[in-house]
Amino acid sequence: MSGTLANLTLANRRILVVEDEVLIAMQIEEILLDLGCVVVGAVGRLDAAMSLAADQALDAAILDVNILGGLVYPVAERLSARGIPFMLASGYGSWALPEPLRDLPRLTKPFRRLELENGVRALCTPH
Numbered sequence: 001m002s003g004t005l006a007n008l009t010l011a012n013r014r015i016l017v018v019e020d021e022v023l024i025a026m027q028i029e030e031i032l033l034d035l036g037c038v039v040v041g042a043v044g045r046l047d048a049a050m051s052l053a054a055d056q057a058l059d060a061a062i063l064d065v066n067i068l069g070g071l072v073y074p075v076a077e078r079l080s081a082r083g084i085p086f087m088l089a090s091g092y093g094s095w096a097l098p099e100p101l102r103d104l105p106r107l108t109k110p111f112r113r114l115e116l117e118n119g120v121r122a123l124c125t126p127h
Contacts, residue, residue, distance in 0.1 A: 008121050011036035015120060016052055016061035018075060019089065020044030020068045024109070028062060031116050045069050053078040060123035061086035062107060062116075065097070076101065085123040 015037045019025040025042045032039050041052045046069030053061070053075045061079055063072045063086050072088070079086050087105035094102040107119050 008125060009036070010120060010124060012038055013059040013120075013124050014038045014040050014057055016040045016049075016056065016058050016063075016079075016084075016086075017042040018044070018049040018061065018067060018072055019064040020066075021064070024064075024089075028116065031113050032120065035117060035120065037120070046072070046074070049075045050078065053082075053084075058082075058084050060084065060120060062120070063088050065090040065092070073098065073101070076104075087119050087123060 015032055017025060017028050017039055018041065019028060025044065029039045029042050040056050040058060041048065043049050043052060044067055046067055049067065049072065061084060063075055065072055065088055076086060076088070087107050088097065088101065089107040089109060090096065091109040094106065105119055105122065107116060
C-alpha cells in the first residue's frame with residue numbers, strides 16, 4: 001500500500017454495510033469501528049439496503065452480492081447513480097458477476113482484516 005493511502009484517515013467515514021451473514025457482518029463492523037468509521041446499517045435485506053442507499057449520507061459501501069431478498073445489484077446501481085464508491089463482497093470469482101460489475105473493487109471471502117482495510121481506504125481516497 002502506498003504511503004498516502006496508509007495515512008488516509010478513515011475517522012467518521014460513513015460506510016454502508018450490506019451483509020446477511022451475521023458473523024461476517026459483525027466482523028466487518030468491528031474492523032470498521034476500529035478504523036474510526038461510522039457503520040451505516042449492517043443490513044442483510046435487499047429492501048433495507050435499497051432504502052439506506054437511497055437517502056443516507058455515505059462515503060462508501062461494502063455489498064455482499066447474495067443477500068436476503070435477492071442479489072445486491074439494484075443497490076449497486078443506486079449507489080453508482082449517487083456517485084458513492086463501493087466494493088462487492090463474494091466468495092465467487094469475477095466470472096460470477098455481470099459484465100459491467102466485473103472490474104469493480106472486490107472483497108473476496110474469506111478475507112483478512114488488511115484486505116478489508118485497504119479496500120475501504122482505496123474507496124475513500126479522493127479521485
